[in-house]
Amino acid sequence: MEQIDAELPVPGDIALRFYFVRHGEAEGNVAGIRLGQSESPLTAHGRVQAAAAGKSLASTVPVFWRFYSSDLGRTVETATVLKNARQRQFLSVGNSATKDPDGSMSLEASLRERAKGVYELKKRGLTYQEAYSEHLRRGGSPDTIPLEETDDEVFTRVRQWIKRVLDEAIDEISADRKLIDAAFNLSVLCVSHSGLIRATLGHLFNIDSSEISVPNASISIVEIKAGGCDGFIAKLVQPPDDSHMGPESYSRNYIINTVLTSSS
Structure with a gap:
């Protein structure tokens, strides 16, 4: 009988932390336009928001195992500004050996807005x-x-994407023993949109998505492990939070946080 290495984590032990970041303020947001999958560039303020999110993440997440963005322009722009801000923050504290802590960014149609x-x-x-x-x-x-699209249709593509990323993590960890130590806290950055993030949180935690607000450049954290009827089990680590924006952080966040946290 083949001997099983007890040091290797079983799939159910592997946890990924998904950091969902909404794009920064876009021109269409300011104009009060429903954008959906149409294009609209960031405002100057939106780029400031993206940089603030990147700086905040640099202080809490040293390395992202994977870095994804919706392929729409406002999310790609946000992800690029965020990534550059993270790199500058690392260099500013003398971490010159880590000029690029996140590697290349993958564009994902699955992360598009509803x-x-x-x-x-x-x-x-x-x-x-x-x-x-x-x-x-x-x-x-x-x-x-x-x-x-309905929220159900949006979550169907998100669920398939999450399952694919989780399967890739399991395969990679199984093939590379160097990842064993990190197997319990691999971090995945995903820059996306408010409608998609609301639909995802709503389905995962059984909340009406209309009760969830996702401010520009806010960060939501969900831990994913293998198992459950969707192929994975979700735990809410952080509801949508934009406190890194300081005084301008969204005033209703405490309500949204209470709704989500009480249901997770």
Whole structure:
């Protein structure tokens, strides 16, 4: 019988910490536009927010095992600013041996914002009929309405992505004994969008996503282990938090934190 090395962690022992970061303030956010999967660049303030998130993460997470971003422009811009801020923070404390603590960034369509159909690029607050009428006024037709996703559909793609990342971690740790010591706290950075993060937290912790607010550049932390009906078990480590923004941090965060924490 083959002898099993007792030092190797079994899949159920491997835990990944997913750091979900919402992109910084985008021009569409300021204009009150529903962006969905449409593009909108960051504002100057949004880049400041992204840098603040990067600096905060540099003080708490020395190395990310994987670094992912939605492939939409505002998240790629946020991830780039965040990554550069982390590197500057490491160098400022004399950590010259770690010029790039995170490696390359992977772009993931699975982390895109929830597609918002006829509401995309329309002002917030419009009814469906008002948004549809605006769609027609702009030269659209019933056949050219953009894709619209439900929270369930968004979480389906997120769940598949989480499971894939977890499987990769298990395979990599099994093949490389040097990762055994880190097997219980591998960190994964994912820069994404408020709708996706709300849908993910809502499904994982059985909360109505409309009760969850995800401020720009906020950081949410979820621990994932193998098991459960989804193929993994989730534990809430930190609800959406933007306290690294100082006095401007979102005033309603304490309400959202209470709702999520009491349900995890």
